[in-house]
Amino acid sequence: xxxxxxxxxxxxxxxxxxxxxxxxxxxxxxxxxxxxxxxxxxxxxxxxxxxxxxxxxxxxxxxxxxxxxxxxxxxxxxxxxxxxxxxxxxxxxxxxxxxxxxxxxxxxxxxxxxxxxxxxxxxxxxxxxxxxxxxxxxxxxxxxxxxxxxxxxxxxxxxxxxxxxxxxxxxxxxxxxxxxxxxxxxxxxxxxxxxx
Numbered sequence: 001x002x003x004x005x006x007x008x009x010x011x012x013x014x015x016x017x018x019x020x021x022x023x024x025x026x027x028x029x030x031x032x033x034x035x036x037x038x039x040x041x042x043x044x045x046x047x048x049x050x051x052x053x054x055x056x057x058x059x060x061x062x063x064x065x066x067x068x069x070x071x072x073x074x075x076x077x078x079x080x081x082x083x084x085x086x087x088x089x090x091x092x093x094x095x096x097x098x099x100x101x102x103x104x105x106x107x108x109x110x111x112x113x114x115x116x117x118x119x120x121x122x123x124x125x126x127x128x129x130x131x132x133x134x135x136x137x138x139x140x141x142x143x144x145x146x147x148x149x150x151x152x153x154x155x156x157x158x159x160x161x162x163x164x165x166x167x168x169x170x171x172x173x174x175x176x177x178x179x180x181x182x183x184x185x186x187x188x189x190x191x192x193x194x195x196x
Contacts, residue, residue: 004117005150006139007159008130010196012036015136018157019073025149027140029073033092035085035110036136040186043079043089083109085132086183094139109179114139126166128177134189160196168195 009015015034022032077089094113110131114124117139127137138159142150184192 001144002141003144003147004114004119004139004141005147005154006114006119006123006127006137007154007157008127008162008165009136009138009158010134010160010193011158012042012136014158015138016074018138018154018159021153021157022138022140022150023073025146025153027142027146027150030093031141032073033090033094033139034073034077034136035082035088035090035095035131037085037131037134037184037189038079038087038089039134039183039189041087043077084177084179084181084183085110085128088131092139093141111177111179117141120162122166123162125177126162126169129169129174130160130165132177132181133184133192165196 007015007018009018015036019032019034023029073091077091078095080088080090080095082088082090094110094117110128111121111124114127115121119127119139131137138154140150
């Protein structure tokens with residue numbers, strides 16, 4: 001049986017390390033996804049010229065080589081715009097599902113894609129909000145034999161507890177992920193990171 005394990009990371013570097021460890025543990029890169037906030041323009045659109053204004057994100061622009069990604073998942077990162085999240089870099093099945101849902105007019109986007117994959121709806125809301133606030137999520141589809149190892153890799157790489165983070169968000173007035181909310185600005189992301 002296949003399970004979905006997911007981790008929210010405050011830094012892209014922790015998320016990328018988790019991806020690398022998951023691949024080393026035997027999880028095929030086609031069964032791993034990463035979605036990382038790109039409001040800080042860490043990964044500029046390689047299709048844009050220096051004089052051209054930023055469009056926020058361009059689907060399918062591969063930035064993996066710029067990140068030093070090898071033949072695994074990180075080599076296929078692309079720039080995207082997802083409602084409520086703003087510009088992100090993403091790769092894998094989850095990113096394709098979320099973008100497909102948005103393009104097809106389906107409700108839910110990232111939250112719907114996560115819950116459809118078996119993620120607890122309360123956690124899916126926190127994961128999407130975490131990306132909106134500058135974080136990164138890593139999701140892997142694994143068989144029962146690899147599930148405990150994959151969960152250990154995510155937590156050992158710095159994944160935050162979604163229940164604890166969700167409670168912190170609620171204390172600030174947040175109730176649920178809103179795909180119509182404005183993405184966090186760079187300044188808001190910097191302030192958010194100082195909280196954790």
